[in-house]
Amino acid sequence: MASLPFTSLSASDQGLFTPSELRSLMEKELSRSRRYGYDVVMLSIGVDRIASLGDLYGHESKGLVLEEITRLLIASTRSCDFLGCLMGDRILALFPHTGETGARAVANRIVSAARDLEFSAGGPQISVTLTVGIAAPRTAKERELEPLVEQATQACQEGQAAGGDRWQLMAPSTNGHDKHAPSLKDTADMGELMDEMLREKMKTVFESMGEQLPDFAGRDSEVFALALKKMAEERQTQDSKLELLERRIQRLSDNLGLTEEQLQRAMEMKGMDPGVASIYQEVQGIADGDSDKTLKKDMMAAIYEANLELQDKAESEQND
Amino acid sequence: MTSSQPNELPESDDTPHFELISDEAENAEGILYVGIDLGTSRTSIAASNGVRATVPSVVGYPKDVVGQKLFGRSVLFGDEAIEKRMSLDFHRPLEKGVLKGTAGEAGNDGDVRAARDLINEIIRRARPRKDEIIYAVIGAPAEASIKSKSAILEVARESCDSVMICSEPFSVAYGQEMLEDVLVIDIGAGTVDLCRMHGTMPEDADQITLETAGDFVDDQFAAAIRESNPKAQFSKEMLKGIKQRFASVAEEMEPCNVQLPVEGKPTELDLTEELRGACRAIVPPIVDGLRKLIATFDPEFQDRLKDRVLLAGGGSQIKGLDIAIEREMHEQLGSGRVVRIEEPMYGGATGALKIAHDMPEEYWERLK
Numbered sequence: 001m002a003s004l005p006f007t008s009l010s011a012s013d014q015g016l017f018t019p020s021e022l023r024s025l026m027e028k029e030l031s032r033s034r035r036y037g038y039d040v041v042m043l044s045i046g047v048d049r050i051a052s053l054g055d056l057y058g059h060e061s062k063g064l065v066l067e068e069i070t071r072l073l074i075a076s077t078r079s080c081d082f083l084g085c086l087m088g089d090r091i092l093a094l095f096p097h098t099g100e101t102g103a104r105a106v107a108n109r110i111v112s113a114a115r116d117l118e119f120s121a122g123g124p125q126i127s128v129t130l131t132v133g134i135a136a137p138r139t140a141k142e143r144e145l146e147p148l149v150e151q152a153t154q155a156c157q158e159g160q161a162a163g164g165d166r167w168q169l170m171a172p173s174t175n176g177h178d179k180h181a182p183s184l185k186d187t188a189d190m191g192e193l194m195d196e197m198l199r200e201k202m203k204t205v206f207e208s209m210g211e212q213l214p215d216f217a218g219r220d221s222e223v224f225a226l227a228l229k230k231m232a233e234e235r236q237t238q239d240s241k242l243e244l245l246e247r248r249i250q251r252l253s254d255n256l257g258l259t260e261e262q263l264q265r266a267m268e269m270k271g272m273d274p275g276v277a278s279i280y281q282e283v284q285g286i287a288d289g290d291s292d293k294t295l296k297k298d299m300m301a302a303i304y305e306a307n308l309e310l311q312d313k314a315e316s317e318q319n320d
Numbered sequence: 321m322t323s324s325q326p327n328e329l330p331e332s333d334d335t336p337h338f339e340l341i342s343d344e345a346e347n348a349e350g351i352l353y354v355g356i357d358l359g360t361s362r363t364s365i366a367a368s369n370g371v372r373a374t375v376p377s378v379v380g381y382p383k384d385v386v387g388q389k390l391f392g393r394s395v396l397f398g399d400e401a402i403e404k405r406m407s408l409d410f411h412r413p414l415e416k417g418v419l420k421g422t423a424g425e426a427g428n429d430g431d432v433r434a435a436r437d438l439i440n441e442i443i444r445r446a447r448p449r450k451d452e453i454i455y456a457v458i459g460a461p462a463e464a465s466i467k468s469k470s471a472i473l474e475v476a477r478e479s480c481d482s483v484m485i486c487s488e489p490f491s492v493a494y495g496q497e498m499l500e501d502v503l504v505i506d507i508g509a510g511t512v513d514l515c516r517m518h519g520t521m522p523e524d525a526d527q528i529t530l531e532t533a534g535d536f537v538d539d540q541f542a543a544a545i546r547e548s549n550p551k552a553q554f555s556k557e558m559l560k561g562i563k564q565r566f567a568s569v570a571e572e573m574e575p576c577n578v579q580l581p582v583e584g585k586p587t588e589l590d591l592t593e594e595l596r597g598a599c600r601a602i603v604p605p606i607v608d609g610l611r612k613l614i615a616t617f618d619p620e621f622q623d624r625l626k627d628r629v630l631l632a633g634g635g636s637q638i639k640g641l642d643i644a645i646e647r648e649m650h651e652q653l654g655s656g657r658v659v660r661i662e663e664p665m666y667g668g669a670t671g672a673l674k675i676a677h678d679m680p681e682e683y684w685e686r687l688k
Binding site for chain 1: 466469470473474484485486494497499519520521675678679680681682683685686687
C-alpha cells in the first residue's frame with residue numbers, strides 16, 4: 001500500500017513518505033486516471049474534536065489515537081489505495097478505480113469501524129468518531145489534485161461542523177455541496193421513512209391485484225418488523241460474501257506484489273531482461289523505459305498542436 | 321490515402337467488405353473512435369466498435385423529383401451511384417486527395433456538399449450508437465495545403481464531435497507500429513505519398529506527394545489504347561474495371577483480353593502490353609522520390625532505410641509492384657527491400673484509428 005504511517009500526522013523524517021512524495025504519487029495516479037479514463041475518489045478523513053482530545057487527555061493520547069486510526073484505515077483500504085497526509089491532522093486517501101458508490105461504501109465502513117475503537121492511555125477509556133469528506137470527480141477534467149484535496153477537505157470540515165461521525169460527499173460537477181450524504185444519525189428517521197414507503201408499496205401491490213391490504217388486526221408493525229429482520233439477515237449474508245471476496249482480492253493482490261518483487265530480485269541477481277516481471281508493471285500502468293510509449297506520446301502531442309494551429313488559422317481566416 | 325484498387329474483387333454493391341463487431345460496441349465510455357481514409361477513389365473507415373467499411377468516393381443526387389421517387393432517396397453513394405449515374409447529378413468530391421471547390425481547386429458548392437454527405441455516410445456505416453460521441457482522425461495527403469486540410473475539417477465537424485487531420489502515410493506507419501527508419505509508399509488514385517519515418521513526427525522535408533497515382537495509370541492506359549486501337553470506345557469507369565481485374569507489372573501476367581466496342585461492335589482486344597506499360601509508368605517516379613528521401617537522410621542509416629520500405633494503399637495491389645520497385649531501387653540505389661502491408665485497403669484507416677485511440681482525451685476535448 002502506498003501509505004504514510006505516522007505517530008503524529010505531521011511530516012515525518014523516519015523513512016516515511018514525505019508530503020511531497022505523496023503529492024507526486026497522487027499526481028501520477030490522477031494523471032493515469034485521466035489518460036485511461038477510470039474513476040478515482042479522494043477522501044479526507046478527520047478525527048472529530050481532535051484538538052480538545054489533546055487538551056483533555058494529553059498529547060500522548062492524541063498520538064495514540066492517530067496511530068490506531070491509521071492502522072484502522074490501512075486495514076480498511078486496499079493495497080493499491082494511496083493513504084497519507086499532506087498537511088494538518090487530516091488524512092487524505094486516493095482510491096483508484098473507485099466511483100461515487102464505492103466511496104460511500106468505504107466511508108461508511110471507516111466511520112462505523114471507528115465507533116468500535118476504544119483507547120486507554122493509562123487513564124479513562126476514550127472513544128472517538130471520524131468524519132469523512134468525499135470528492136468524487138465525474139469527468140477527466142475534474143481529476144486534478146488541488147481541487148480534489150480542496151473539495152474533500154471542505155466536505156470533511158462541513159461534516160465536522162454539522163456534528164461529525166458521518167461522511168459527506170462533494171460532487172465537483174454540482175459546483176457546490178448540494179449532494180450531501182445523509183447523516184448516519186438520520187438512520188432512525190430513514191427507517192421510519194422506509195417503513196412508510198414499504199406500507200405504501202404493499203398497498204399498491206394488493207390494490208393492483210384487486211384486493212385490499214389485509215387487516216393485520218393491529219399487527220402490521222410486527223409483520224413489517226419481521227420483513228425488515230429478514231431483509232437485514234439477507235443483507236448481512238450478502239455483506240459477508242462481499243467481505244470474503246474483498247479479502248480474496250486483497251490476498252491475490254498481495255501475492256501478485258510478492259511475485260513481482262521476487263522476479264525483480266531474480267532479474268537483478270542474474271542481470272536478466274525484465275521479461276515477465278514487466279508484465280505486472282504494464283498491467284499497473286507504471287512501466288517505464290518504454291521508448292515507444294514516450295515517442296507515441298510526443299507524436300500525439302505534435303498532431304494535436306498541428307491541428308490546434310490549423311483550427312486557429314481556419315478561424316482567423318473566417319473572421320477576416 | 322486514396323485508392324484505385326487494382327485487382328480488387330468485383331463487388332455487387334458498396335456494402336462493407338466485412339465487419340467485425342466486438343464487445344467494444346457496448347463501450348461504457350460512450351465514445352466511438354474512428355479512423356477515416358478519405359480517398360479520391362475510395363473512402364474507408366475503421367471504428368473502435370470493430371466495424372470497418374469502404375465505399376467508392378462518389379455521390380449522386382437525383383436530377384429531378386421523378387428520379388428521387390424512383391430511387392426512394394435524395395442521395396446515393398458508391399457503386400449504386402456509379403451504376404445509376406446517368407440519372408444523377410454525379411459528384412466525385414475529391415481530387416488528388418483534396419476537396420474540390422476548396423483550396424483553389426476546381427469545383428463547386430455541390431462538391432463540398434457531396435463531401436459532407438460522403439463523410440456523413442461513411443460514419444453512418446460505422447454504426448455509431450445514437451448516444452455515442454464520435455472522435456475522428458482523418459488521413460490527408462502528406463503535402464496537402466493548410467486550406468485543403470481546413471476544408472476537410474470543416475465538412476467533417478458536422479458529423480463528428482472532435483476531428484483531427486494527420487498525414488496519410490504517417491498513419492499507415494503508425495498503424496504498422498513502424499515509427500523508426502521506415503519509408504512509406506502510399507499509392508492512391510489521386511496521389512502517391514512518400515514519407516520518411518525516423519522516430520519523430522515527419523516534417524515537410526520528410527514527405528513527398530506525387531501525382532503519378534492510380535488516375536495517372538488510367539490516363540496512360542487510355543492513351544495507349546487510343547494509340548493501338550484508335551477506333552475502340554471506352555469510358556473511364558470501363559478502364560478502371562479492367563485495371564482492377566488485370567493490373568500487373570510482372571513479365572508473366574494474365575493476358576488482358578477484354579471486349580470493347582469498336583464502331584459499335586463488341587470486339588475482343590488484347591490490352592496486356594498497354595496495361596502493363598501504364599502500370600509500370602508509376603515505378604520510376606516513386607523510386608526517384610525514394611532516392612530524394614534517402615539521399616537527404618543520415619548516411620549511416622541510409623541502408624537501413626532502404627531495407628524498410630512499406631507499400632500501402634489501393635494502388636499497391638498492382639501485381640508484382642513490390643518486386644518492380646525493389647528492382648528499380650537495386651538499379652538506382654544499390655539495394656532495397658519492399659514489403660506490401662496486409663490489407664492495403666484499410667492500412668490508412670486502421671492507422672488513423674490507432675492514433676485516435678492513443679490520443680489523450682484532453683486533446684480531443686480541447687479541439688471540440
